[in-house]
Amino acid sequence: MTATTSTVKVAIVHEWLEHYAGSERVVGELLAVFPQAQVFSIVDFLPKKERAFLxxxxxxxxxxxxxxxAKKHFRNYLGLMPLAVEQFDLSGFDLVFSSNHAVAKGIITGPDQYHISYVHSPMRYAWDMQAAYLRQSxxxxGLKGLFVRWLLHRIRNWDVRSATGVDVFVANSRYIARRIRKVYRREADVIHPPVDTDAFNLPTAPADRGAYLVASRQVPYKRIDLVVEAFRRMPQRQLLVVGDGPENEKIRALAAGAPNIILKGKVPHAELLSMMQNARAFVFAAEEDFGITLVEAQACGTPVIxxxxxxxxxxxxDDTLSDTPTGLLFSEQTADAIVKTVDRFETIRDKISAEGCRENALRFSKAAFRSHITALTERVLTEGF
Known part of the structure; x- marks a missing residue:
């Protein structure tokens, strides 16, 4: 195919449009690279105030x-989504990008079309996280549970079959590339998702760097409870907890009686930015597919634990892997491991510079994403797959 990124006919297929979040930011940046692209989605209930990226x-x-x-309960139609996504007529396009964490990669393309699938994650609840999903739900x-197991079994079979229609897989991290290899037996390029590093920057005044910070939606897998429990055992170190969610009551109960732990709730961007810029370190205990907040903290010059x-x-x-560390990693998802790593951080924090953290974050900027997507597309258009 002889074409360029500016002349090729492009379709972008997204799962569903409900809120402007991480995967929608990827779509927005794809549209910046391909302003001529048309957008397809299983459903579109995106509020007017969040549609600017389109x-x-x-x-x-x-x-x-x-x-x-469907507006409130479209996820209940998961069993119909494989059929629905296969009905898109994409025959008029040269290049199709699917933005996939469920079924978008199941689109049907022809032999003279290229299909690049940007995978945020294989369908978690149908694969390795099925047991956790069933338990939490x-x-x-019971009969409903048996039906859901049967449905997920059918979806897994379809998921593997539909992977054969993808020409090039792109993963948002090396972790997701490994999951793609495990589930689909395919290799994937890694292009990290775009992070707005311009909205998270170094402080203009000397930073306080007094308190540690954890900022996240308070849901079980984020493991905010472990961070709070760890700092209960370190009364000499202050922790700011930003965010709310279903685990809020549990977090409040854990923090009760610990004056060094301050619960801030949900805060505006400007306040979160100030706390990130002045944090001693950003603490994170979850296992994420990528971890945008880690990059945002690094963009503020803040070390990450x-x-x-x-x-x-x-x-x-990590300082065991780099001469210019930007933080520390702990290997066990426990409060004990966090305590030990915070203690170790205090002994090596002078090795970490704010400028080094910022430079590290720029590897994940919007500009870097656009550059990598453009290079990949040009390679596919000129060399094939």
Whole structure:
């Protein structure tokens, strides 16, 4: 195919448009690279105030958009989504990008079209996290649980089959590349998702760097409880906890009676930015596919102390692996491991510079993402796959 990124006819297929979050930021940056692209999505219920990244484009949706109660409960139609995504007519496009964490990669393309799938994650609840999903949803037993297990079995079979229609897999981290290899037996290029490093920058005044910071939605897998428990055991060190969510009552109970732990709740961007810029270190105990908040903290010049699994391995430069560290990684997801790593951080923190953290974060900037996507596309268009 003889074409360039500016002349090629491009379609971008997204799972669903409900809120502007991480995967939607990827779509926004793909549209910046391919301003001529058209957008397809299983459903589109994105609020007007969050649609700016679409640039006024009309989004083409599927029959699920018009099904009863779809606006609030479209996920209940998961069993129909493989069928729905296969109905998109993409025959007029040279290049199709699917933005996939569930079924988007199941689109049908022809032999003269290229299909590049940017994978945020293989479908977690259908693969290695099925047991946790069933447990948290109360579906371990009973007829409903049996039905859901059957449905996920069917989806897994379809998921593997539909992977054969992808020409090039792109993973958002080395961790996701390993999951793609495990599930689909395919290799993947790694292009990290775009982070708005311009919105998170170094402080203009000398930073306080007094308190540690954890900022996240308070849901079980984020393991904010471990961070709070660790700092209960370190009364001499202050911890700021930002965010809210279903685990909020549990977090409040754990923090009760610990004056060194301050619960801030959900805060505006400007306040979060100030806390990141002045944090002694950003503490993170979850296993994430990537970990955008880790990059945002690094962009503020702040060291990161993180659980050493998932995307954190791509982001944090541990002092055992780099002469210019930007933080530390701990190998066990426990409060004890956090305590030990914070103590170790205090002995090596002079080796970490704010400028070094910022430089590390720029590897994940919007500009870097666009450059990598452009290079990949040009390679595919000129050399094939």
């Amino acid at each position: 640039g006024g484009r009309k989004v083409r949706t599927t029959f699920i958009q018009k099904l009863p109660f 109360g579906l371990e037993r 993180s659980f050493g699994r998932g995307g954190a391995l791509d982001i944090v430069q």
